[in-house]
Amino acid sequence: MNKVYDCVIIGAGPSGIGCALALKDKGFDIALVEASTPGGKVNIAPRVDNYPGQKEIPGPDLAVLFYQRVLDHNINFIGDEIKSLTKENDLFISKGNNDTYVSKTVYIASGTTERKIGLPKEDQLFGHGLSYCALCDGHFFKGQDVLVIGGGNSALKEAIYLAGITNHTYLIHRRNEFRGSNKIVDELKSFKNVTILTPYIPVEFLGEDKLEGVVIQHRETGEKQTLSVQGVFPLVGQDPNSKYIELDIKNEWGNIPVDRKMMTSVEGAFAGGDILPRDIRQIYLAEHDGKVAANSIEEYLRK
Ligand SMILES: Cc1cc2nc3c(=O)[nH]c(=O)nc-3n(C[C@H](O)[C@H](O)[C@H](O)COP(=O)(O)OP(=O)(O)OC[C@H]3O[C@@H](n4cnc5c(N)ncnc54)[C@H](O)[C@@H]3O)c2cc1C
Numbered sequence: 001m002n003k004v005y006d007c008v009i010i011g012a013g014p015s016g017i018g019c020a021l022a023l024k025d026k027g028f029d030i031a032l033v034e035a036s037t038p039g040g041k042v043n044i045a046p047r048v049d050n051y052p053g054q055k056e057i058p059g060p061d062l063a064v065l066f067y068q069r070v071l072d073h074n075i076n077f078i079g080d081e082i083k084s085l086t087k088e089n090d091l092f093i094s095k096g097n098n099d100t101y102v103s104k105t106v107y108i109a110s111g112t113t114e115r116k117i118g119l120p121k122e123d124q125l126f127g128h129g130l131s132y133c134a135l136c137d138g139h140f141f142k143g144q145d146v147l148v149i150g151g152g153n154s155a156l157k158e159a160i161y162l163a164g165i166t167n168h169t170y171l172i173h174r175r176n177e178f179r180g181s182n183k184i185v186d187e188l189k190s191f192k193n194v195t196i197l198t199p200y201i202p203v204e205f206l207g208e209d210k211l212e213g214v215v216i217q218h219r220e221t222g223e224k225q226t227l228s229v230q231g232v233f234p235l236v237g238q239d240p241n242s243k244y245i246e247l248d249i250k251n252e253w254g255n256i257p258v259d260r261k262m263m264t265s266v267e268g269a270f271a272g273g274d275i276l277p278r279d280i281r282q283i284y285l286a287e288h289d290g291k292v293a294a295n296s297i298e299e300y301l302r303k
Contacts, residue, residue: 005031007297008094008103010082011241013040014283015064015273016109018290021298025072026298033094035081038070039063040111041274042283045136046127051283056145062283085245087266105297108245108256108264109269109290112238112281117149121205122234129211134158134233135280143167146231147214149202153180154279155235156188162233163191170227171201172216201228205232240275251277261296262289270297 007023014033020032022277036042045059054062070077080096085106087093092106108273114132116122122130131137134148138161146166148159151173157180163169171188176198178185188194197216203224204215213228240254249256249264255277262270272289 001290002102004091005029005101005103006301007031007107008033008092008101009084009107009109010036010094011040011108011110011273012038012067012070012077012278013109013111013273013286014042014066015290016040016107016112017070018287018289019107019109019272019294021069021073022291022294023297024075026294028199028298029302031076031103032070033078033079033082033096033101034080037063038067039076040286042066044126045133046131046173047140048283049139050136067204074192077136082244085247087247087269090268092268099277105268105270105300107290107293108242108275108287109273110241110244111274111286112240112287114234115237115239117202117234117236119202119205121207125205125207125211125232128170128209129207129230130205130232132234133281134162134235135282136193137231138162138165138233141166141231144230145228146233147172147202147227147229148233148235149173150233150235150237151175151178151180152235152237153184154237155233156180156184158233158235158278159194160184160191161187163194165189166193166231168193168195170195170197170229172197172202174201174219175199197209202234203231238274238281242275261299262293263296263300268300 006028042063049056084095094101145168147170199219200216203217206213242254256271270293273286
């Protein structure tokens with residue numbers, strides 16, 4: 001017979017850790033289960049300088065500070081990947097590679113994964129001119145030339161943000177029509193330092209230690225041209241890490257909508273952080289969700 005936890009938290013990024021710290025302080029019996037490195041995506045943020053309390057800090061160093069709090073609070077941290085999450089007889093069953101965790105409530109904070117372009121050097125140039133988050137890293141390219149790849153609202157909005165701080169912002173999209181709204185496309189077009197090129201795809205990232213340019217190709221004519229840019233932002237979407245969830249709580253894209261208490265459509269199942277359907281994904285928001293969820297989980301458990 002498995003032990004029954006008050007709460008199992010899936011994912012030890014800022015959201016999962018935020019929730020774990022608060023629940024532990026409230027005296028609940030919890031397990032924080034993480035498939036990879038504690039700190040989550042913060043580990044791949046080159047530099048974080050918008051997090052209150054830290055002037056400017058490399059992402060991996062901030063992730064260590066997050067994990068230090070977990071250790072200081074004596075939180076039951078378990079390295080395991082959850083492969084399925086179900087609810088049976090009012091209890092949540094999180095089955096991992098190594099063990100099965102049973103709990104009265106669950107906090108789902110397993111985040112998202114950036115969709116990659118899939119070109120050679122994409123990993124090599126990541127953090128050296130290539131970034132998946134304009135809002136986070138755009139200011140490193142102040143006064144420089146950058147390229148945004150993508151045609152959804154996120155790509156368009158991040159291109160507008162970049163247009164405001166860079167010398168020139170290019171945007172390429174593989175179709176002539178944008179998935180994002182016409183209003184946002186028009187707003188982007190109103191910038192004098194923006195060039196929109198369609199239907200183009202990237203075919204090569206140039207540079208070894210740092211990005212020096214991107215070769216793009218017209219999808220109909222095959223014509224190629226090189227854009228000399230110092231920054232490139234592939235913003236072709238994020239996939240929620242939610243495939244393992246067998247509860248009926250996901251929207252059509254796999255994100256998890258919640259109410260203002262961070263509860264999903266299944267009683268006792270809470271979610272927060274990047275896995276929610278939202279436009280802005282940031283550390284402070286993820287952490288905030290974790291804290292709000294901890295209060296709601298307390299309320300739910302005491303009922
Ligand atoms: C390149 C980059 C730079 C960024 N820079 C900044 C910045 O400067 N400032 C800022 O505020 N934000 C920044 N962000 C955004 C920020 O990192 C995220 O918003 C934040 O980390 C989201 O926290 P989270 O806890 O929701 O998810 P994550 O941080 O993604 O954590 C989710 C965790 O869940 C784990 N997990 C997934 N599936 C499972 C499973 N099945 N079982 C167990 N564990 C699982 C993952 O391994 C991961 O550790 C950046 C993001 C990127 C990609």
